Amino acid sequence: MRLRIRRVPPSGVLEGVDLRPFSFREGRLYEVDPPVAKVLLAWGYAERHPSAVAMQLAIQPRSCSKCGSEQTTVMGQSENPPLAHVHCGNCGYISLHALL
Numbered sequence: 001m002r003l004r005i006r007r008v009p010p011s012g013v014l015e016g017v018d019l020r021p022f023s024f025r026e027g028r029l030y031e032v033d034p035p036v037a038k039v040l041l042a043w044g045y046a047e048r049h050p051s052a053v054a055m056q057l058a059i060q061p062r063s064c065s066k067c068g069s070e071q072t073t074v075m076g077q078s079e080n081p082p083l084a085h086v087h088c089g090n091c092g093y094i095s096l097h098a099l100l
């Protein structure tokens with residue numbers, strides 16, 4: 001199950017589930033087993049793989065790397081390498097921004 005970490009769990013073990021192998025980072029996507037996902041969701045530490053709308057909110061507004069316009073929309077993202085695909089509403093250029 002694919003999840004996005006909202007907050008890093010303060011403890012390495014939650015309800016008997018060992019979280020230490022994952023080295024979670026806030027805002028990152030992880031593919032985890034259902035028992036792990038259930039605990040993280042129940043405690044509010046993670047949410048299900050975000051929709052396009054949620055991704056837009058999660059990613060800081062980016063300016064177009066071609067014309068510099070701020071009228072941009074996040075079209076999607078890739079995880080490897082971690083890049084956001086940002087569409088410019090002004091010139092139509094799609095630029096890639098590193099997700100850090």
Ligand SMILES: [Zn+2]
Nearest residue numbers: 064067088091
């Ligand atoms: Zn542009």
